[in-house]
Amino acid sequence: MKKYNRSLIAAIAMLGIVLPAKAQELQLSLSEALVLAKTNNKAMQVQLLEEKVSKMETSESRGELLPTLSAQGSYTHYFDRQVIFMPGALVGNENEPVVDVTVGGKNAVNTYLAFQQPLLLESARRQVRTAKLSEAFQEQETRAFKTRMVADVTASYLRALLISESLKLSHQSLERNILSLEDSRSLFRQGKGLKVDTLRSFIAVENLKSSISYLQSQYETTLLHLARVVGLEVGQTIVLTDKLGLDDAIRYLDTAPLSEAEMTASRPDLLQAKLSVEISRSLVSQTKAQKLPTVTVMGAYQLQAQSFDLSFSRWPGTSFLGIQAYVPIFSGNRINSRLGKSSIRLQQGELALKDLSEKAAIEVATHENSLREGLRQLEIHAKTVEAAKINFAMVNERFQSGLSSRLELTDAELALTESRMNQLQAFYKVRIAKLEYDQALGLLSE
Template identity: 25%
Template sequence: MHLVRSIRRLLALPFLICASLALSAAPAPAAEPPPAIPEQLDLETALRFALEHNFQILQARERIREQEGLIVEIKAQVLPQAVVGAGYGITDKTLTVDSGSAPGSPKDKHNWQVELTVSQLLYSGGGVSAALSAQKSSRESSLLGLESVINDALLEVRTRFYDVLLAREQIKVQEQNIQLLEEERTIAKNRFEAGASSSFEVLRAEVAIANAQPDLIRARNGYRTAIDHLRQSLGYANPGVTDPGRTPEFVGDLAAISRVTYELQAALDAARSNRPELKQLLVLEEAYEAGVKAARAGYQPEVSLVGGYTYRKDNRSRPNGFGDSLDGWNIGVQANWPVFDGRATAGRVAQARSQYAQARLRTADTTLAVEVEVRQAYSSLQEAAELVDAARKVIEQAEEALRLADSRYAAGTATQLDVLTSRLSLTESRLNQLHANYSYNVAVAALRKATGQADPFLLKP
């Protein structure tokens, strides 16, 4: 019965307890402070750092160690058990009366005994084989679980690194916008001083500059926030840093990567075959099925081989002596058969069957969720690709429109409002291009993860 309870404890663990073959064999992470803030940080370095310091991955490694300890505990049920016991006691002489002596005469006040007992489980109604099957399935599930954790963590790091690059480029666009507006203010002042325009144009240019400042302020704050989010995803926690405001130079840009093409049906098929979450759930179904067998073993007897060796005080020797002793061995077979347990075993079997049914339903539910995720990622990639093409064309048109507006304004055939409108359109076009490139890079990474592909960083030799 203890074996059955141990199996049930194993199957009750959350199915995302996980670790990889490589990382689960690695020693526990040393309690060392993170390295100093680097001068430069690129995406590959960030991903490598996250593999070693991301807290989700670290917790997954520790959970696999916890599970391995439980597996050892369960496996111990099929191994020989040896127990050494010892005892020593003193009995008041008024309670020790020899059958041939007068009442109250002393007999023996001291008693001691040392005993070694060894037992080996021989039969448990299939519980032992179920235990080994559950152990194998749980181990495989753990490895698949870590693969999922790593994929999620690296996608998050990659996305947040892109967030930092996007925020940095947004600052540049807003600074360029203010620079163009300041140039416009200079032109307006020169025209006013030459008597070619009124002071209203100067005032309108100054208002435009003032209105552009909040966007720059928000962009700078967005950059700081994006860095903090990236630091969290990396697992970089260094409370001893002397300059908390210091940040590295982020290396990289948001230029859209080379186009990738996916067929929707091929992506769905790849996800069903490759997603570690689905593989893990299928393995867990096997573990829960073994749990049903383990629960049903409660109807069967448990048979054990029991033996031992005893070394004790000879009560026929001197009353207080330690020199005389008796010793000998014993061996036998012990069987326990729960003829009636108040239907406790029936309840455990019903629970195990329900857990198995829930596991199958969870697999079906997760399969559907994965398919929806793939479809959404595929649609997002299509949208992002179209936005990249559209943004590239629009920015060329916006730059040409501003050039024409400046020329016409200088020739007196356009108003200052035309120029300001063209500058605003150019700024919006540049921001749209940044967002389009960002969305495309994120969409490619998300679809790659949705189809069960590992991050390209992990595939490098």
Template identity: 20%
Template structure:
């Protein structure tokens, strides 16, 4: 039973390339799903606003029993009337001072905001998945380095015991090697747990409920030269989805000013109806019943020229909302300019570090080999071997971190320009 459970758990591990992880994220990421639902919402809002410009049809029916004793003045007994009717009514706005057309235009702009929202969350998913993917590769590389360091110290412990048995080393050397082995174990545990943590982060971004995920790829990357600040900023001003979304919303708020201003303006409506009516009259001098077709049609004019300044207050609010969004646009432009500059500098810094560390690892490996051989032949002391081990571990760790930082910095740079994943 334990074996089967272990086999099942292992089968659920999914090893993904960056491209495969992106494909899953674009389909299943929760934020992207929210953006798709928002697109359905604004589509419904557009249909709702457009309906105000279309004829409104309704089918109405009634059955009424009426008696009015005040009519005794006209007859000995007050008539009792039983009326029934079924009508098809029509209402069509003819002129609304631009209110209906402004609402439709605002809804049309709302459709475009949905597209920008979807772009925004897709780019955010691209950035976050890229970061989590390379965090896994880095964590696994650091775990491998920690295990190699532990294995190296274990070999030195074995060598110290061999030398001690040969009479060319002291018990101090053996004890020091044992302490070094034990001190190397916590880093193995920490890095192993770090791998699990970042894997869970990627699984969360991919919205995978049960499957465990792992990253397959390399931290190595070709170092590219970023655009100039001016070119990158120009691209960001055009491509950043949140900026496009805000600009569309400013257009919506302009239409809302028009809608608010039309509340106390004249309007014309066409209204009419057609149906069939039944009338029964009882308890009067003349009794009888009849039925027949009935219809009516007319143009209605309304002009609420004074509403206690309510419309003026709404217009003031709408204009204030519009101005607030324009201020937010200016603030966002400043923030984008800072993002572009910072992300560009981060790319340059990471690229320079990667290039600087390119040959350091090879040199540190040669240095450790020389120190180990010298220690084996008795011409090097253990401290020199420890220094060489530490130098190699630091060089490989620094290079791995620099490569990860460059990958993530480039993803953030693309995000800052509004081109992530596009």
């Protein structure tokens, strides 16, 4: 009995090894995918950390204007005591003009406390402004990354929906063509059909199988990309819950035209270009400040002691407080060269901002026209699908009554499938056009 139980347990264990675990399925809508991406996307997390780094750099630049306080200490043991050189007459040796005199103890301790406070350091003050602008630039880079991520997730999700719906239509068409192939073979065996009709049906079936295989591969690849972007674990299966059709709650062209200022405020790339110009302008000002004098308050307090046997009984102190001024006179033309380079960068930034603003206006107009055309095409394809359905029903009825040929039925089925595929493509193009239109308006980063 025990042997039987051991064998049963071993068999169950082997079965667990042989049979793969069922992949965990995740029901996922587009809105849920976007929420997951904002939370789990690794590249997004890297960008958020980069934003924190820029905040630390701003804090670091502010530190240049704050006081500094440092302390140091040292202990020294002299195997040969220190010497100083003095005139021989001062130490009672008239025969030698200069003699060496041993001084101090063999053990020495020295402590030092230093203090500095900039009073006038204009270059550091302007550097703080540059750091704040760089911090704002990184914030807009985060917004721009969110925009690109939302566009990527949405486009991938819509592409997966398109392929999924195309697969359903292809499978439906395959079922009809398989039935058609079986009918053709039956009629051919009875001598009531032509061999060419059977070959035509066979070719149609094989072509559909090939298309389905290709679409399935594309579908799996798209889902893998979508899973990576939204930050899902490897092996987790995604089940799409949305449909490719239009959302009735969305007014696809109900957006008022934006002014240039509103466009700049809504699009992170335009704000980045504007901040880039401000950073270049601040760098020019910061470079000019390097020609200005600096004034620093400094002070120190020192305790020192020496002895022969580590018994430091006396600790004489020394302290001072003073002001140090530094005036740059000539620096090998380095400051002027940096100033010229910063000025050129400023000109580049201004031209890039102007060019990007013009491109943004063209993008909005282009994507708006694409969206309008896509909506018009969608209306046309909706009528075409209805016509193709009616035509297929009529031809099928005639074929069942023996009034129509198999070729006519095959052509009607092909027309119906193509019209439905075209309608799916039209839905997809409208959704993508809306996505690109919103991206051009700067609405995806909200």
